[in-house]
Amino acid sequence: MQKVDNAQAVNRLMRFLAVEGVTGREAAIGKELVAALKEVGVPARAIRFDDAHKRIPVPCEIGNLIVDLPGRGRLGNHPRILFMTHMDTVPLCAGAKPKIQGRKVVNTVRTALGGDNRTGCGVLVTLAAELAAQKLDHPPLTLLFTVREESGLWGARFVDPKDLGGVRIGFNYDGRSASYVTVGAVGADRWEVEISGRAAHAGGAPERGISSTLILAEALSDVRRGGWFGKVVHGDKVGTSNIGVVAGPNGGSAGDATNVVTDYVKVRGESRSHDAKFHKEITAAYKAAFAKAAAGVTNVQGQSGKAKFVSHTDYYPFRMKDNAPVVQRAIEAVTAQGIKPEIRVANGGLDANWLVRHGIPTVTFGAGQNEPHTVDEWIDLKEYEAACGLAVQLATMS
Template sequence: MLNTDEALQRVLRLMAIPGKSCEEQQIADAVVAELRAAGLPSEQITSDDAHTRTRKPGAVGNLIARLPGTGDGPTTLLSAHLDTVPICVGCEPVVDGDFVRSANSATGLGADNRAGVAAVLTAAVELLRSGRPHPPLVLCWFVQEEIGLQGSRNMDPAVLGPIDVAINFDGGTVEKLTIGATGGERMTIEVRGRAAHAGVAPENGVSAITIASLAIAELEREGWLGRIDRSEGRGTSNVGIIQGGDATNVVTPAVHLRAEARSHDSAMRERIVARFREAFTTAAAAVSSAEGHTGSIEFSSTVDYDSFRLSEDSPSVVVARDAVTAVGRTPYAEVAGGGLDANWLYRHGIEAVTLGCGQRNVHTTDEQLCIADYLDACRIALRVAAGENN
């Protein structure tokens, strides 16, 4: 049985706590306080040092709690991410009928992913208070998920230890079992040209804007930009940031671009990135001044997360499917088009299924949390934690 009133009040409290990426100390402290109040010894609660290796320095690392097994069953990991996006800072969660929304119309709600945080925490608190037998449990709340899965990427998997079953709670519907996700790679492109007076001697310049424009146009024309469906494979790409130029009377000497490539096929993602590099290199060589000077590029890329897909008979998939069915829902499996902490868990040797908690319109001021879905996510977390589906 689930204490639904307490579970609802818990998520309302947690959503009101600010904690955007890299600033998760306050929300981590709140989770620790509830675990301690429920009777979990402090020596069974730790934070790792992943935040010292992330792209941006963070206030705290991933939060990890251990509940030694008091019954039979596989070692089970329940996880969620602590951070929210900046638009959620200042939210004022209120119940509005069957949903929770922010009373502050200028903010999001932070249900992504405080609902996941609360579902995992609720399962732990219920077990600790009831004394129900359960298999060995590892609970992990990741940091910096919203800025490239940095917490899960930079964790040392040895800190978690061997895991048999893993369920990750994030955004979306309760019924959907996310058993795979695309891989993503970010590109940084510095285009170098040559400055000249655009009115007096434009022919002496090499326009970095022209180089970038030619490269982007070629990628679009050949089907390597946007949704990509070619004989080589499928994926997506996007140029999201272009910065450069200070005045209209100067031939622009430098442009900074940031782009991304995604695919469920790692080899295809690499092909997309290679095609971007080739297009910009070719364009830089094609634009020259009257004196024969050409442009150049500096190109770098970073893999945010690699793609993965679990088999239907993976222990984590079986347990998740049974738990969703047990609460009266009809489970279905999907592969996500974005990255999840489960991407990096997979790279760390842990097969994790991701379940939603009823979050709607995330990352917007229209964000809502479906209370019925959230409470079912808590029930699922509790069933899995208690080993009732093993």
């Protein structure tokens, strides 16, 4: 059973929680991680940022942070292993003020806390620190801190596998419990529809207008009647769908006056399933509903609205076999730490979705996150400390 300096591990966690770094604006936390890695003995030459931010199609301050640790001792020539986490938080975490309360970290203001995923950052830096301090034998390791996980898994999607040193297996930290051996996750489409109607004065001649709002309402009613909204179950196929942001031109309101027929709205949503074909079916049902509604809402002149629907696959589902080498190593390490492993499949996307897609089988563990993405978020220090010990166990097993 591997142990770590829990006091130092918690200090690192609190240090990282205090640095703001919402998705797309990770420069400050990236700088702090580099400083912390150097402090625990990682040489500057082993630390670098990739150019993913130049290839990610949304604004991003920096690329992924990659750290190369050479092997040591009897395990020094074993195959390289990847440890990863993401460094960004959701926007709701801006302004968080963490404090320790008993065996928890809580927030003193009404924002999310940022345990998702500053806990993972703390685990990976603690891993580097303990390997150096205890002079433990281990294979070559690559540490990866990704950007923009919270806004679409962009850093993991655009990392170049060649930059990871030829790793064969990976371990990701993002979740609640160190006992969770997450071996699969859903896939998802994200889609957007622009609904164009026709403006008219609602008090004088509403019949000449074409209401984009009505097209939206008709489409969503059709989707709901067809059983495609929320939890979606069609025979033995299961998935989910959701409507997110509804906005007018340039993200603002769809009109400045209440007496104008709404001529434009933009809607965003997503479709998820563990079956890649089924989340495509869900997306297709939304596209058909918007097209039908746009054609069906007309004015007195017989003109109809339009719906421009675009979608893309955000990430692909995966499910690794329980007897896969990466899963077996995970189970063995969790058991060696005196924890009962729980094989799980996630209903949300993970950076592991893209690592598996890149050909690197990756298991995900939790590190104490509770109620993430909410103002009720808190961190379980017992689980966080267990995750740190588990990382060292994973890295030092023969």
